[in-house]
Amino acid sequence: MILKINIQILRIKFQKKSKLKRRNMALIKCIECGNEISNKAEVCPNCGCPVSDTVKEKNNKKKKMLIMILIPIISIIMICCLVIGASLIIKRYNTKTGYYNNLKWGITSERLEKKLKDVEKGSKDNCYIQTQSDYEGITGLSAAIFYYWDDNNKFNQVSILMTYKGTELSNKVMLEKYVSQYDDRYGEHECSNSYTYEWETSKTKIELINVTGNVVSVKIYDKNNPKEEDK
Ligand SMILES: [Zn+2]
Numbered sequence: 001m002i003l004k005i006n007i008q009i010l011r012i013k014f015q016k017k018s019k020l021k022r023r024n025m026a027l028i029k030c031i032e033c034g035n036e037i038s039n040k041a042e043v044c045p046n047c048g049c050p051v052s053d054t055v056k057e058k059n060n061k062k063k064k065m066l067i068m069i070l071i072p073i074i075s076i077i078m079i080c081c082l083v084i085g086a087s088l089i090i091k092r093y094n095t096k097t098g099y100y101n102n103l104k105w106g107i108t109s110e111r112l113e114k115k116l117k118d119v120e121k122g123s124k125d126n127c128y129i130q131t132q133s134d135y136e137g138i139t140g141l142s143a144a145i146f147y148y149w150d151d152n153n154k155f156n157q158v159s160i161l162m163t164y165k166g167t168e169l170s171n172k173v174m175l176e177k178y179v180s181q182y183d184d185r186y187g188e189h190e191c192s193n194s195y196t197y198e199w200e201t202s203k204t205k206i207e208l209i210n211v212t213g214n215v216v217s218v219k220i221y222d223k224n225n226p227k228e229e230d231k
Helices: 002-022 051-097 109-115 171-186
Strands: 027-029 036-038 127-132 141-149 155-164 190-193 196-200 204-212 215-222
Touching: 027 051, 036 051, 109 127, 109 141, 109 155, 155 171, 171 196, 171 204, 171 215
Parallel strands: none
Antiparallel strands: 027 036, 127 141, 141 155, 155 215, 190 196, 196 204, 204 215
C-alpha cells in the first residue's frame, strides 16, 4: 500500500517536471527561503517572496560574473595596446632624432650616469665606459660603449667599438648586417669611401667605420655640437 502511494507520488512529481519543461519553465531557488519554485509563479508558495526578486537576483549574479570575466580581459588588451603603441612611438622618435637609446644630447654627465646602468668612469675625465657582450642581441658580438660630454658638461657623443668573435658568420657578412641594421634605423647610408658608412638624422650624425677585419667603430654624435677630436 505504502509502496503504491510512493510510486504514485513519484509519477506525479515526474509529470510535474516534464510539464514544466514543456512550457519552458524552470525551477529556481527562492532567495528568501531556498524553496524550489517555478520561475513562472508570481510569489513563492512557501514564504510569499515575489519570484521577480529571485529572477532579478539571478540575472544580477550572471551580469556580475560576466563583468568579472570581462574586466581582466579588457585590461590585458588595453595594456598590450599601450605597450605596443609606446614602443612604436619610441622607435619612431629614436629613428627621427637618431638619439642613442633615447639619451638626449646636451644632458649633464650626472643625468647620464643616472640613466645608464653599469658604467665606469673612463681614463679621461669626459667619458663613461660600458661593456656589453652579445651586443644588440648578436651572439659573439662584444662592444665597448663610450659616452662623452663637452667642456660645458653637455653629453654630445657615443662611440662604440664592436668586435666579432663568432664563427658562424664571416666578418663581411657581419659588416653587411651592421650596415643594414643601421639602414633600417636611420635610412639609406652614404659612403665616403669603401670602409666608411654615414647616416644623418634630424639631430644626429652616425659614422660606421670598418677598422679591421672584425673590428667596427661607430660614432654617434650631436650634429649641432660635434666633439672636438681628442686633444
Ligand atoms: Zn520562499
